[in-house]
Amino acid sequence: MRQSRKRQRACGLIPIRRPVGAWEVDRKRWPKGLREATDFLHSHGAKAITWFQPERVAGGTWLAENHPEWIMGGAGGGILKIGEPECRKWITDRVDKVLTEEGIVQAFRRKDCAEESQVFKLRGLDPKAVYTVADLDTGKSDEFAGRELTDEGLRVTLADRPGAAVFTYRRMK
Numbered sequence: 001m002r003q004s005r006k007r008q009r010a011c012g013l014i015p016i017r018r019p020v021g022a023w024e025v026d027r028k029r030w031p032k033g034l035r036e037a038t039d040f041l042h043s044h045g046a047k048a049i050t051w052f053q054p055e056r057v058a059g060g061t062w063l064a065e066n067h068p069e070w071i072m073g074g075a076g077g078g079i080l081k082i083g084e085p086e087c088r089k090w091i092t093d094r095v096d097k098v099l100t101e102e103g104i105v106q107a108f109r110r111k112d113c114a115e116e117s118q119v120f121k122l123r124g125l126d127p128k129a130v131y132t133v134a135d136l137d138t139g140k141s142d143e144f145a146g147r148e149l150t151d152e153g154l155r156v157t158l159a160d161r162p163g164a165a166v167f168t169y170r171r172m173k
Helices: 005-010 034-043 062-066 085-101 146-152
Strands: 056-058 077-080 102-109 117-120 130-135 141-145 154-157 163-171
Touching: 056 062, 102 117, 102 154, 130 146, 141 146, 154 163
Parallel strands: none
Antiparallel strands: 056 077, 102 163, 117 154, 130 141, 130 163
């Protein structure tokens, strides 16, 4: 069932939309990243999804301004020429960066679950990089090697039944 435009606007869906070809969080509008946007949506009973449409580029975006030769339509926007090796490498690396440099782990414990603790092995992280993992409920954060998060995993402990926790991770520069 599709939501009405009025409900979408009330939930912030329309205002947070970035133009196609801007595959990054607008840190001026959302300094805390995607988490701030998804918290807002959830508080209004809506859900969020990250959608990549790499073949389309809007005019005025970084890509259109810096590599108009990669776009059928040039700086005004259009369809990305993903058949060109240099362009394809750039878009592959860019989408990979968005997905591997920061993310969210949500954990839930049902009231009938006996296990208080669970390990979540993260995927797609750079094993040589260092990541900051923050617990959004407590505000505590720790640093982990990418290899540690992929091989050993992130241990989440939830004493309450039912319970939930949300962690963010971000690759350090």
